[in-house]
Amino acid sequence: MLCGCGGASSVPAPVSTGGAAALEVPGPSQALFAKPYYQCLRNVYVAPNGSDANSGTSAQQPWLTLQHADATGRTAGDCVNVAPGTYAAGVVVRSGGNAATSTGYVVYRCTVMDACTVTDVTAGGEGSFAWDTSRQPMTGSYVIVDGMVLRAASETTYGQGVELWDGNETGTAAARSVHHVWILNSVVSGYGQSGLQMNDGEYFYVVHDRIFGNTNVACEAQGSGISFFELKAFPGLARTADDASNSIVGNIGSFNNAIEWNVLYNNATTGCGTPANPYDTDGNDIIIDTLDNAGGTGVVYPGSVLVAFNVTYNAGGRGVHLFQSENVTVANTSCYNSALDPSNNGSYRPCIGDNAGYNNTFINNIAYAIPSDPVPSATCTVDYTTGAQGSCLELNSAYAGLGAGSPVDTFTNNIAFCASMPGGDGCMPTQGGVTFSCTANRCATDPRWVDVGTISSGTETTQPQGANFALQSGSPAIGIGLTRPYLSAQSVDLGACYHTIATCPASP
Numbered sequence: 360m361l362c363g364c365g366g367a368s369s370v371p372a373p374v375s376t377g378g379a380a381a382l383e384v385p386g387p388s389q390a391l392f393a394k395p396y397y398q399c400l401r402n403v404y405v406a407p408n409g410s411d412a413n414s415g416t417s418a419q420q421p422w423l424t425l426q427h428a429d430a431t432g433r434t435a436g437d438c439v440n441v442a443p444g445t446y447a448a449g450v451v452v453r454s455g456g457n458a459a460t461s462t463g464y465v466v467y468r469c470t471v472m473d474a475c476t477v478t479d480v481t482a483g484g485e486g487s488f489a490w491d492t493s494r495q496p497m498t499g500s501y502v503i504v505d506g507m508v509l510r511a512a513s514e515t516t517y518g519q520g521v522e523l524w525d526g527n528e529t530g531t532a533a534a535r536s537v538h539h540v541w542i543l544n545s546v547v548s549g550y551g552q553s554g555l556q557m558n559d560g561e562y563f564y565v566v567h568d569r570i571f572g573n574t575n576v577a578c579e580a581q582g583s584g585i586s587f588f589e590l591k592a593f594p595g596l597a598r599t600a601d602d603a604s605n606s607i608v609g610n611i612g613s614f615n616n617a618i619e620w621n622v623l624y625n626n627a628t629t630g631c632g633t634p635a636n637p638y639d640t641d642g643n644d645i646i647i648d649t650l651d652n653a654g655g656t657g658v659v660y661p662g663s664v665l666v667a668f669n670v671t672y673n674a675g676g677r678g679v680h681l682f683q684s685e686n687v688t689v690a691n692t693s694c695y696n697s698a699l700d701p702s703n704n705g706s707y708r709p710c711i712g713d714n715a716g717y718n719n720t721f722i723n724n725i726a727y728a729i730p731s732d733p734v735p736s737a738t739c740t741v742d743y744t745t746g747a748q749g750s751c752l753e754l755n756s757a758y759a760g761l762g763a764g765s766p767v768d769t770f771t772n773n774i775a776f777c778a779s780m781p782g783g784d785g786c787m788p789t790q791g792g793v794t795f796s797c798t799a800n801r802c803a804t805d806p807r808w809v810d811v812g813t814i815s816s817g818t819e820t821t822q823p824q825g826a827n828f829a830l831q832s833g834s835p836a837i838g839i840g841l842t843r844p845y846l847s848a849q850s851v852d853l854g855a856c857y858h859t860i861a862t863c864p865a866s867p
Contacts, residue, residue: 383847385670385855386622386864387544388567392472392506396606398461400436403428407444418442425450425467425477433465435501441467443474449487449509453494456501459539459562459599464501472506473546479512485552486522487511490537497525500537500560506544514551514576521547525559528589533655535591536560543607546867548572553582554626561590561662566607567620569867572820574642574675575629581641583676584626585618588648590660612845614688615662618645618669620855622864624826627675627819632702639703642675642819650684650716659685667691667846668855670828670864671710672811675700675819678726681713685764688720690846693828693854695727695811698755699819709759709787711773717764721773723840725806725854726757728777728786729816758785760793767792772841773800774853806854807834809861828856829863 402416405428409421415428418440422428425446428439435456456464467488469475477487487509490499509520521542525534536559547554547570554573557563570584592615604610608617628642650660663686670693671678678694681687689711698708707714710726757775760768770785775795777786785795785802797803810825817823830836836853843850849857856863 382857382860383620383668383849384860384863384865385620385668386567386569386867387473387506387546388620389472391567391607392544394606395505396461397438397464397466397503398436399438399466400462402438402440404440404442406442407446424448429454435464436462438466438468441469441475441507443469443471445476445478447479449477449480449489451489451491452499452502453491455499455537458501459601461601464503464539466503466505467507469506472544473508475506476508476510478510480515480518485515485517486519486556488520489522492524492526495526495534497534497537501539503541503543504545509545509547509550511549511551514549516551516576516579518551519553519556519582520550520573521555521557523557523560528558529655531656533559535593538562538593538596540564541566541607543567550574551576552580553577553586554584556582556586556588558588559591561592561615561660562602563587563590563616564608565618565621569622571624571626573626575627577628577641578631581628581639583641583643583646583680584623584674585621585645586648587616587618587646587664589652589655590616590650590662590664591652591656591658592661609847610844611665613663614665614845616664618664618666621669623669623671624673624822625820627700628702629675629700629820632704634701637702637704639675639700640705642700642703643677643680644671644674644697645669645678646680646682647684647687648682650686653683662686663688665690665845668849669693670855672696672826673699673817673819673822676703677708677712678710679712681716681719683763684713684716685718687716688722689724690843691723691840691850691853691855693725693856695828696729696755696816696823707759707761709756709785711757712759712785713768713793714761715763717762717768718766719768721758721768721770722843723772723850723853725774725836726776726785727806727811728755728757730755730777730786756785756787758795759787760789760791760795762791762793770795771799772839772853774804774806774836775800775802776805801835804835806836807831827862828854829860830854830856830858834858
């Protein structure tokens with residue numbers, strides 16, 4: 360049952376769960392950047408005015424390229440300190456650390472948060488930070504990227520801010536990639552396929568980033584803002600105390616991967632299909648994709664993913680999309696006005712939801728949909744705008760669950776709002792044994808954000824006029840959240856923004 364108890368006056372103040380600050384706001388965090396989890400045992404330096412003939416061991420003798428920093432053999436405890444400026448090439452990562460500890464990583468860190476811009480993809484790859492698939496087994500585990508701006512100079516078909524895969528996505532012999540990779544406090548935009556494409560491994564973490572304007576030309580290989588695809592476990596990899604609890608994500612317990620405290624918008628596949636010939640499938644803000652490894656190894660990924668405290672809006676595809684995936688928890692995410700691509704051929708178009716997965720949990724989220732006109736569909740039986748039979752809403756719903764397995768997904772303690780529509784269910788039919796109950800959730804409930812799309816709702820390529828997801832005083836989202844050990848204490852409010860935050864996310 361959804362708890363209706365409490366208001367602003369009865370909500371306890373959040374307490375620190377080990378994160379960088381007691382009060383967190385989605386997007387790059389200066390507090391987290393200023394007090395990093397990692398420690399630098401050795402420092403090397405890169406600068407726009409450097410030379411790869413320099414020693415690289417002091418700020419006065421910096422190297423010129425990120426690639427040279429990797430090629431000289433980084434080891435655990437090394438920090439690559441990158442001076443502010445623009446870098447015309449990224450890095451193919453081959454060197455990494457050796458342990459999930461504060462001194463066990465190789466770190467690429469801008470010396471001033473988000474003042475280092477990588478504008479192009481790597482030679483021989485399509486990612487600004489790309490992992491080398493020519494080495495099998497692959498190297499480059501235990502790597503942290505902190506406070507970088509990844510901004511493609513031009514959109515290319517396979518352009519990715521982070522390109523991390525095994526080099527062979529299909530077949531039972533497909534290899535693993537790497538593990539323990541963190542993308543922190545960074546800004547990622549302008550990549551043709553995906554902002555962050557992280558595949559075929561595990562212990563992937565995307566935390567406090569801003570990711571927008573990606574996937575626009577990915578017709579052949581469609582991508583999303585953040586994509587975790589076909590994750591694979593590493594047999595014999597022992598889980599450490601730092602995997603369960605550290606000062607970046609707090610205490611996440613048994614989760615093997617996390618996407619938390621990010622801001623995502625305007626990730627959309629454009630210029631491909633047309634409304635008359637729709638064939639777009641992706642362009643989501645966040646996708647957790649094919650964890651059942653169907654079509655690949657066929658071995659279901661046994662680990663889990665936490666998606667929490669994200670703000671997502673104006674995606675061409677879905678805000679948070681689970682596809683053929685299991686053991687994912689989506690919590691305290693604020694989603695607005697997704698599924699805007701008229702060339703997307705899917706009838707499944709929620710802001711937050713699951714298609715063909717199982718054992719997924721959705722709690723404490725807010726989804727606000729602005730439905731378009733319904734269109735005929737052979738697979739739907741009710742028009743949720745008029746109640747007429749024979750058609751259904753196909754564009755932009757709040758939630759949907761199309762289950763395919765057991766145990767079925769659960770939706771508990773979420774707010775669903777579909778503008779101009781009755782508030783039944785999650786505003787879209789559910790299937791495969793999944794239910795969205797208006798007893799266990801709040802339907803037809805405006806979350807009362809401070810200023811989101813007040814004048815203009817925006818499009819898949821433009822922001823709404825007003826994108827402040829802070830909660831107004833008296834918002835129905837305040838004080839009714841389900842607390843869980845793996846969530847920040849700010850989860851007492853639904854959505855990503857705690858009620859004492861005036862502007863959420865913070866201005867870039």
